[in-house]
Amino acid sequence: MTETTLQQTAPPARQPLLARRYTLEIRQQLAWPWQALVIALALLVGLAICTAILIAAGVPASELLNEFIVQTLLDAQNLRAVLFQAAPMIMVGLAGCMAFRARFWNLGLEGQMIWGAIGATAISLFEVGPPVLRLPLMMAAAIVCGMLWTLAPILLKLRLKVNEIISTLMLNYIAANFLLHLVYGSWKDPRDNFPYSPPFKAFERLPDLFAGYNVAIVLALLVTGLTLWFVGISRAGLYLRFVDANPRVAGAVGVPVRKMIIGTVLLSGALAGVAGFVVTAGQEGRLTQSFYQGYGFSGILIAFLARNNPVAATVVALLIALLFVAGRSLQVFYQIPFAMVQLIQAILVICVASSDFFIRHRLRRIQAGDR
Amino acid sequence: MDLLTHWLGSAPDFAVPFALAALGLILTERAGVLALGAEGLMLVGALAGIGMQLALGLPGLSLLLSMLAAALVSLLFALMVLVLRINQVIAGLALVFFCQGLTSLLGTLLGWTNRPVSGLQAVQIWPLSELPVVGKLFEQNPLVYLTVLIFFAVVWLLQRTHTGLRLRAVGENPQAADAAGISVLGFRLAAIVGGAALIGLAGGYIAVLSTKMWIADMTGGRGWIAVSLVIFARWSPWRALAGALLFGGIEALIPQLAAAGVRLPQYFVLMTPYAVTLLVMTWVAMGKRATGSQPGALGEPYIREERR
Numbered sequence: 001m002t003e004t005t006l007q008q009t010a011p012p013a014r015q016p017l018l019a020r021r022y023t024l025e026i027r028q029q030l031a032w033p034w035q036a037l038v039i040a041l042a043l044l045v046g047l048a049i050c051t052a053i054l055i056a057a058g059v060p061a062s063e064l065l066n067e068f069i070v071q072t073l074l075d076a077q078n079l080r081a082v083l084f085q086a087a088p089m090i091m092v093g094l095a096g097c098m099a100f101r102a103r104f105w106n107l108g109l110e111g112q113m114i115w116g117a118i119g120a121t122a123i124s125l126f127e128v129g130p131p132v133l134r135l136p137l138m139m140a141a142a143i144v145c146g147m148l149w150t151l152a153p154i155l156l157k158l159r160l161k162v163n164e165i166i167s168t169l170m171l172n173y174i175a176a177n178f179l180l181h182l183v184y185g186s187w188k189d190p191r192d193n194f195p196y197s198p199p200f201k202a203f204e205r206l207p208d209l210f211a212g213y214n215v216a217i218v219l220a221l222l223v224t225g226l227t228l229w230f231v232g233i234s235r236a237g238l239y240l241r242f243v244d245a246n247p248r249v250a251g252a253v254g255v256p257v258r259k260m261i262i263g264t265v266l267l268s269g270a271l272a273g274v275a276g277f278v279v280t281a282g283q284e285g286r287l288t289q290s291f292y293q294g295y296g297f298s299g300i301l302i303a304f305l306a307r308n309n310p311v312a313a314t315v316v317a318l319l320i321a322l323l324f325v326a327g328r329s330l331q332v333f334y335q336i337p338f339a340m341v342q343l344i345q346a347i348l349v350i351c352v353a354s355s356d357f358f359i360r361h362r363l364r365r366i367q368a369g370d371r
Numbered sequence: 372m373d374l375l376t377h378w379l380g381s382a383p384d385f386a387v388p389f390a391l392a393a394l395g396l397i398l399t400e401r402a403g404v405l406a407l408g409a410e411g412l413m414l415v416g417a418l419a420g421i422g423m424q425l426a427l428g429l430p431g432l433s434l435l436l437s438m439l440a441a442a443l444v445s446l447l448f449a450l451m452v453l454v455l456r457i458n459q460v461i462a463g464l465a466l467v468f469f470c471q472g473l474t475s476l477l478g479t480l481l482g483w484t485n486r487p488v489s490g491l492q493a494v495q496i497w498p499l500s501e502l503p504v505v506g507k508l509f510e511q512n513p514l515v516y517l518t519v520l521i522f523f524a525v526v527w528l529l530q531r532t533h534t535g536l537r538l539r540a541v542g543e544n545p546q547a548a549d550a551a552g553i554s555v556l557g558f559r560l561a562a563i564v565g566g567a568a569l570i571g572l573a574g575g576y577i578a579v580l581s582t583k584m585w586i587a588d589m590t591g592g593r594g595w596i597a598v599s600l601v602i603f604a605r606w607s608p609w610r611a612l613a614g615a616l617l618f619g620g621i622e623a624l625i626p627q628l629a630a631a632g633v634r635l636p637q638y639f640v641l642m643t644p645y646a647v648t649l650l651v652m653t654w655v656a657m658g659k660r661a662t663g664s665q666p667g668a669l670g671e672p673y674i675r676e677e678r679r
């Protein structure tokens with residue numbers, strides 16, 4: 001009896017450092033401030049790596065803060081550019097969120113953007129509807145085209161279990177080639193020799209609200225509100241969480257699982273289509289051959305970093321837009337290829353994904369008495 | 372007739388990258404690791420090969436470096452999926468995007484873009500190369516013949532050796548394999564690195580021997596086609612080889628038809644490999660054949676602490 005109490009109260013024998021053994025344990029739960037700290041640390045590590053790469057690529061270290069923060073946020077013209085860039089970014093980010101909430105790897109965001117842009121351009125080229133209705137019609141066409149381009153991979157997945165990662169990616173390549181067919185072919189601007197469509201008329205372009213701030217960002221925020229309502233308040237959103245948690249149980253209690261998945265992924269395609277419309281009718285003012293590049297990956301990245309939350313996605317999308325604008329300026333001033341932006345995004349994703357390990361596991365020292 | 376001869380002659384050149392990448396993927400996925408990163412690793416192999424070729428001009432060494440570079444980058448993937456246990460789909464996608472960014476950045480910064488290199492001389496296998504019609508099939512660069520050897524080596528390794536048996540056990544049922552004293556993580560690491568070397572070789576082949584120059588994103592989705600090839604080959608090397616020949620044949624047909632003066636809308640022709648991939652995937656899925664040949668633990672991280 002006394003012996004056991006002695007054993008319990010005695011401090012564990014101090015082991016020499018090298019003889020200590022550790023084991024990996026799965027953590028049940030980590031309080032959210034700690035989670036936030038781990039993720040912040042991961043982002044910090046990622047940013048440090050990116051900074052090192054940027055300096056190695058020839059950007060002076062003293063200029064980095066200037067390029068990324070001062071130039072983009074404190075300069076009125078660049079701030080407008082960031083907000084303008086953020087609009088399609090928010091939409092592809094939300095498109096990613098929607099698809100992932102239905103557990104559907106929609107890697108076809110670029111293809112759906114292309115079709116959205118093609119739909120909108122078709123309305124402009126063939127002058128459908130009166131001028132007042134032209135912009136809404138273009139947007140509607142973009143929504144329909146984006147949805148239609150998503151339909152095949154959803155049905156293939158639900159009916160035949162065809163892997164949607166591959167099918168959506170293949171459809172991207174097909175859409176990109178079709179876009180080239182149009183802008184080098186029948187839709188080419190006859191007035192010059194570049195691969196793009198004739199420019200949109202003034203009433204077919206997204207107007208500025210005031211002082212050069214484009215209406216696109218308002219549209220994007222409206223869409224954020226709508227998706228927030230969809231996932232947070234509407235009945236469909238509740239069903240969707242149910243389907244996400246356990247599709248079989250959801251089906252058993254009468255939730256229309258297939259309809260929910262189809263509807264949500266179609267919504268994702270529609271959002272990507274609208275993003276395509278925003279880029280063509282806002283930034284470019286015509287259908288160009290490579291307007292979509294970089295958005296597909298960014299959309300997935302935004303959804304991943306935001307954990308499929310619409311509000312978080314909007315914030316992350318703003319930051320990514322800032323990165324895009326800064327990346328373009330680096331391209332001009334330091335001849336850094338735009339691929340740098342993609343590399344930075346990939347590094348950040350890898351770091352944040354890695355941080356999950358530290359949230360879910362912990363190291364524990366094996367005490368002398370333990371097995 | 373001439374068209375047929377030239378088509379047959381050029382088909383292996385297009386089929387080899389698919390075959391090598393698919394073999395690498397099968398090696399990795401048979402160990403239970405879902406390898407979506409092929410597109411990225413091919414780009415790494417391609418860039419490394421071109422860099423070496425521009426520096427020294429020795430194709431053998433360049434291709435070796437392709438393999439080494441891809442194997443090195445795959446260590447990052449191994450770190451993500453084996454040590455940090457990140458979802459393998461996310462890790463694979465992140466790897467592709469990382470490699471795309473890295474290679475197009477380096478290609479531009481180092482000035483390797485659009486600089487032509489010399490490839491390898493074709494080697495004739497004498498009596499066979501004199502045959503009518505199919506003769507051109509036996510007038511290929513050495514790596515085509517080497518690919519055949521690699522293919523048999525991988526098939527032998529997977530299906531006729533103890534090592535292959537253990538590797539497949541790790542992919543089918545890691546718990547049982549672990550209980551039997553097989554190092555699950557060790558085999559998976561080896562499979563990732565070995566598979567990546569083959570995928571890198573595929574990329575090096577495209578850049579150094581086929582296209583003979585570096586262009587950003589030059590693999591153009593071939594890595595993804597290889598991924599789907601492995602799915603509809605149901606992880607069998609033989610069926611994957613047949614698929615590689617099919618896709619190689621289709622890709623080889625495009626320039627031959629153009630040379631023969633057949634007028635086709637260019638961009639629709641460029642769509643065909645992707646469209647065919649979709650069609651074949653759909654067709655195979657409709658066939659309702661047993662999907663039991665998928666490695667049982669594909670895509671699932673093995674976590675000993677969660678052992679049941």
